[in-house]
Amino acid sequence: MKTMKNIFISAVISFFLLTLQLNAIQDTTKVPVKAGEPVVFQNDTLFFLKANLGPFSPAQRSAEIEKKMEDIVSSNLSPDSIRVSNLELFSNITLGKITIMSLSDEDAANAGVDRATLANTYSATIIDKLKIVEENYSTKNMLISIGVTLVLLLLLIFIFLQMKKYFPKAYYRILGLERLKKISLKFRGVEIVSGSSIINVILSLVRILRIALSLLLPYFFLKYTLGNLPWTNTWNYAPIVDGIFSVIVVTVVALIVNRATISLFKSLITKVESWKGSLITTVKIKQFEIFSEDRAIGLILTVTRSLKLFIHALIAYLYFAIIFSFFPFSQNWANTLLSYVLDPLETIIMSFINYLPNLFTIIVILFVTRYAIRFLKVFFDEISNEKVVLEKFHKDWADPTFKIVRFLIYAFTAIVIFPYLPGSQSPVFQGISVFIGVLFSFGSSSAISNIVAGVVLTYMRPFKIGDRVKIADTTGDIVEKTLLVTRVRTIKNVDISIPNSMIMGSHIINFSSSSSGTGLILHTGVTIGYDAPWKTVHELLINAALATSEINKEPKPFVLQTSLDDFYVSYELNAYTNSPNIMAKIYSELHSNIQDKFNEAGVEIMSPHYGAHRDGNQTTIPENYLPKTYQAPSFRFFDTSKK
Numbered sequence: 001m002k003t004m005k006n007i008f009i010s011a012v013i014s015f016f017l018l019t020l021q022l023n024a025i026q027d028t029t030k031v032p033v034k035a036g037e038p039v040v041f042q043n044d045t046l047f048f049l050k051a052n053l054g055p056f057s058p059a060q061r062s063a064e065i066e067k068k069m070e071d072i073v074s075s076n077l078s079p080d081s082i083r084v085s086n087l088e089l090f091s092n093i094t095l096g097k098i099t100i101m102s103l104s105d106e107d108a109a110n111a112g113v114d115r116a117t118l119a120n121t122y123s124a125t126i127i128d129k130l131k132i133v134e135e136n137y138s139t140k141n142m143l144i145s146i147g148v149t150l151v152l153l154l155l156l157i158f159i160f161l162q163m164k165k166y167f168p169k170a171y172y173r174i175l176g177l178e179r180l181k182k183i184s185l186k187f188r189g190v191e192i193v194s195g196s197s198i199i200n201v202i203l204s205l206v207r208i209l210r211i212a213l214s215l216l217l218p219y220f221f222l223k224y225t226l227g228n229l230p231w232t233n234t235w236n237y238a239p240i241v242d243g244i245f246s247v248i249v250v251t252v253v254a255l256i257v258n259r260a261t262i263s264l265f266k267s268l269i270t271k272v273e274s275w276k277g278s279l280i281t282t283v284k285i286k287q288f289e290i291f292s293e294d295r296a297i298g299l300i301l302t303v304t305r306s307l308k309l310f311i312h313a314l315i316a317y318l319y320f321a322i323i324f325s326f327f328p329f330s331q332n333w334a335n336t337l338l339s340y341v342l343d344p345l346e347t348i349i350m351s352f353i354n355y356l357p358n359l360f361t362i363i364v365i366l367f368v369t370r371y372a373i374r375f376l377k378v379f380f381d382e383i384s385n386e387k388v389v390l391e392k393f394h395k396d397w398a399d400p401t402f403k404i405v406r407f408l409i410y411a412f413t414a415i416v417i418f419p420y421l422p423g424s425q426s427p428v429f430q431g432i433s434v435f436i437g438v439l440f441s442f443g444s445s446s447a448i449s450n451i452v453a454g455v456v457l458t459y460m461r462p463f464k465i466g467d468r469v470k471i472a473d474t475t476g477d478i479v480e481k482t483l484l485v486t487r488v489r490t491i492k493n494v495d496i497s498i499p500n501s502m503i504m505g506s507h508i509i510n511f512s513s514s515s516s517g518t519g520l521i522l523h524t525g526v527t528i529g530y531d532a533p534w535k536t537v538h539e540l541l542i543n544a545a546l547a548t549s550e551i552n553k554e555p556k557p558f559v560l561q562t563s564l565d566d567f568y569v570s571y572e573l574n575a576y577t578n579s580p581n582i583m584a585k586i587y588s589e590l591h592s593n594i595q596d597k598f599n600e601a602g603v604e605i606m607s608p609h610y611g612a613h614r615d616g617n618q619t620t621i622p623e624n625y626l627p628k629t630y631q632a633p634s635f636r637f638f639d640t641s642k643k
Contacts, residue, residue: 036050036110037057037058037059037061037062039062040062040066041066041069041070041133042129042133044129046122046125046126047122047125050110051104051107051110052106061101064101065100068098068101069129069130071098072095072098072100072130073130077096079126079127079134080127081095081096082094082095082123082126082127083095084119084120084123086115086119089105090102090104091116091118091119092119093122093123093126103119152224152225153221156217156221163210163214167210170206171203171206171207174199174202174203175199175203182195183195183198215248215252219245222241226241240327243327246323247323247326250322250323254315254319258312258315261311261312261315262308265305265307265308269301269305272300272304273297273301276293276294280296320337321337321338322334325338358420358421358422359420361420365413365417366413366417369413372409373406377402380399380401381398383395384396384398394461396461396464397458400455404455449501450483450485450500451484451500452501453501453504454481454482454484457486457500458481463508463510463513465478467510467513468511468580468581469488469509471498471508472498472502472506472507474490474496474498475490475491476488476490476494476496477581484499485497485499485500486500486503511580511583512580515578515579516578518576519552519576519577520576520578520583521574521576522574522575522576522577522583522586522587523572523573523574524572524573524587524590525571526541526570526605527569527571527605528571528603528605529568529569530567530568530569532604534561534569537559537569537571537603538571540594540598540601540603541557541571541573541594542558542573543593544590544593544594544596544597545593547597548575548586548589548590548593550577550578550586551575551576551586552576552577554576555576557573557575559571559573573590599625600625602625
């Protein structure tokens with residue numbers, strides 16, 4: 001509540017000071033109509049001079065008249081002795097041997113009267129002013145002025161003593177208002193205004209009243225005293241007194257604002273530190289910590305302290321700028337200081353206002369673009385869901401086509417918006433755009449080739465997500481397709497990223513494209529000696545295929561004899577499957593079944609060197625498939641001497 005009180009006091013006094021400043025600015029911004037050079041005596045403008053008199057300018061004439069009147073006052077000469085003498089060329093206003101001023105026909109013409117009448121008028125004005133001065137310096141008036149000043153001084157001291165006595169009592173009584181403490185204004189259960197808040201506001205208003213009286217009473221006393229005493233009423237005291245008073249007020253306001261700022265930020269820092277673990281928690285993605293509580297609190301406190309320093313610097317900057325504006329000799333300094341802030345701010349504001357038509361144009365273009373893309377998204381989603389069917393347009397083309405069209409719309413929108421961007425017509429902006437374009441052209445040639453290849457592959461449809469393919473030497477399932485690369489997961493569960501331009505330059509084998517129909521034909525070869533009947537071999541191979549899971553029973557597996565070699569026959573088993581993604585597993589099971597079937601039938605899978613003679617050699621069939629009475633044949637010897 002103390003912080004709120006300080007802020008409220010600062011706001012009220014700032015409003016009061018701002019009102020005074022605006023009035024002063026309005027007064028200084030009025031452009032006066034120049035009526036000539038004024039003749040001023042003791043802060044009173046007597047008349048104006050426009051014409052030269054011989055070599056003397058109006059300003060020189062005015063200064064000389066003021067000096068002659070000062071000499072008359074200091075010499076205690078009687079103004080009743082002032083006379084007007086009209087000569088042939090000039091009219092003189094004199095007092096004894098002192099010529100106060102001379103008037104020419106040009107002066108009379110500027111005033112619109114004859115020279116004698118103008119001389120008598122100016123003479124009467126001078127006499128009246130000198131009599132007033134003479135009366136002010138009389139003993140009677142001096143004693144009255146001193147007496148009034150002393151009375152006012154005593155009254156001022158009395159008022160300050162009473163303020164010192166009664167204001168603390170008023171503070172104590174306000175704090176003891178028990179009825180107000182019970183007041184509570186609530187809205188839907190939330191307290192809007194409490195009784196203690198009302199008491200603090202009243203207390204703040206009374207303190208503001210005390211501060212205002214403490215400043216205004218000495219100010220008015222000083223102005224009245226300086227204007228009432230004959231020794232000081234001729235001084236040009238008003239700007240100095242007003243300036244000093246304004247400096248005091250601004251200083252008080254600056255101190256209050258500075259104190260309120262310190263209290264506000266101290267309370268804010270305490271609040272931020274209390275948010276740890278409640279409003280501010282650690283930011284994580286799964287188990288990865290992005291931002292800890294301590295770092296978040298530290299960042300917020302750093303920003304808060306930086307803002308505090310900025311506000312203090314701004315208060316000091318504005319304080320000196322406002323103080324300089326109170327005195328004539330330093331007003332140029334104030335204008336210079338304020339121009340450092342106001343000129344850029346004015347430039348920014350005016351630039352923003354002038355840019356509003358272009359900004360509205362950009363907003364309309366973006367609005368149309370946004371809803372055009374939304375419409376296209378709905379349209380292509382309907383194609384993807386097969387709710388809208390276009391002849392010869394495959395549903396898997398919907399998403400990439402939408403992305404391409406969206407990119408083209410964005411590019412067209414950027415081209416249309418570009419002339420409306422601020423600074424787009426400047427040579428610097430255009431030069432940077434060209435430079436970035438050149439860098440992009442040189443640095444993205446490979447990327448562009450991959451993008452083009454990605455677009456071509458999309459509409460060629462050589463594969464889709466989930467297909468088992470072989471690209472160059474890589475075999476695996478397609479897991480992702482982008483404009484730049486295609487990712488393949490091999491049978492070893494390794495992800496390989498292949499640039500689309502490389503795919504375009506390589507051959508592509510798709511094992512899954514025909515699997516939904518009759519099926520993919522898996523084939524494997526064996527070589528069997530000529531001693532095994534080929535029909536038996538065919539039957540064994542087909543039985544091995546039919547015994548393999550994921551091999552289709554229909555169409556039925558078939559065998560091809562691919563060659564008749566010197567020592568063996570080459571057989572190729574062909575079988576259909578609809579599961580190309582597990583080819584490796586199917587091949588492994590198929591080879592196992594081939595071994596089992598041939599071993600069960602007693603047909604050896606061996607080539608090429610055993611077939612004709614088995615002289616002392618153990619059969620290659622595993623022992624668990626051989627009869628218990630099996631014995632390896634003995635060696636045979638032939639007598640060659642009988643030849």
